[in-house]
Amino acid sequence: MSSGADKRSGADKRSGTVAPAVVAADVRVSLGGARILDGVDLTVAAGEWVTIIGPNGAGKSTLLRAVGGLLPASGSISLFGTPSAKLGRRERARVVATVAQSPVIPNGMAVFDYVLLGRTPYMPPLGRESAADLAATREVLDRLDLTRFADRALSTLSGGERQRVFLARALAQGATLLLLDEPTNALDIGHQQEVLELVDQLRHDHGLTVLATMHELSIAGEYADRMVLLAGGRVVAAGPPRAVLTEELLATHYRARVRVVDGAHGPLVVPVRGPVGQQSRECPSR
Ligand SMILES: Nc1ncnc2c1ncn2[C@@H]1O[C@H](COP(=O)(O)OP(=O)(O)OP(=O)(O)O)[C@@H](O)[C@H]1O
Secondary structure, three states: OOOHHHHOOHHHHHHOOOOOOEEEEEEEEEEOOEEEEEEEEEEEOOOOEEEEEOOOOOOHHHHHHHHOOOOOOEEEEEEOOEEHHHOOHHHHHHHEEEEOOOOOOOOOOEHHHHHHHHHHHHOOOOOOOOHHHHHHHHHHHHHOOOHHHOOOEHHHOOHHHHHHHHHHHHHHOOOOEEEEEOOOOOOOHHHHHHHHHHHHHHHHHHOOEEEEEOOOHHHHHHHOOEEEEEEOOEEEEEEOHHHHOOHHHHHHHHOOOEEEEEEOOEEEEEEOOOOOOOHHHHOOOO
């Protein structure tokens, strides 16, 4: 598997610095006649884990899709120092892999064949997979403890097992930037931790960069180096989890009544029943 350093631009190789994995400036996206992203700036350093949070409809998935080149956006987006617009489809697929919120599962497809699809950018057009593609697929299945499922239809796996297969396909792609849209969606708390620990381990082992969206705020804050709070298609806060997961910001942008307490690995967000907007009077945080 290639490392983040392999994706350096020529100038970066010469200067010895690593270009940021993502530099997005003034990104605007309109869908169905409505402005969904309205001037978003986002930088993700190589090797960093950044999680985008925000209320339903804030534009999180849209931002992820724009970064992944899956929909047209104005403004500028660079991946590892190369303008996104200059990356062809196959070239982009070797740099960035997206795990969608609900990936389409081809009917009856076996786990092995699904993960092998991740090797498509390395196969000649209309050509067959090589021995190297098959070996890479076996290696990823083994790495993610999925070998025993190789011949099973993907549709028969549990939610947690399936999530691991989606990650496996992204890893087989050999991309160093992982875009994860709600990777813990529909997983129980144990499987949420298992999947995020796995992503973090892979990040360290393979020098990956992670840009994710998540709704589970406490667990999101435990894994992210930085968080970006999106609301109404704009970035309204960004920084380390402690700077973003505050009672004030969550009350303002989620209309949520929460208490935020210090945890060993980041702030813990506890929902508190009661009228929105009265947390400072009835539920002091400090
Ligand atoms: N093709 C489309 N046409 C029109 N509007 C769209 C289209 N796709 C998305 N939208 C709208 O864009 C807004 C942002 O959607 P997006 O999926 O990015 O939000 P999100 O923050 O990921 O939400 P959630 O937390 O609910 O997953 C929503 O209001 C959605 O209805």
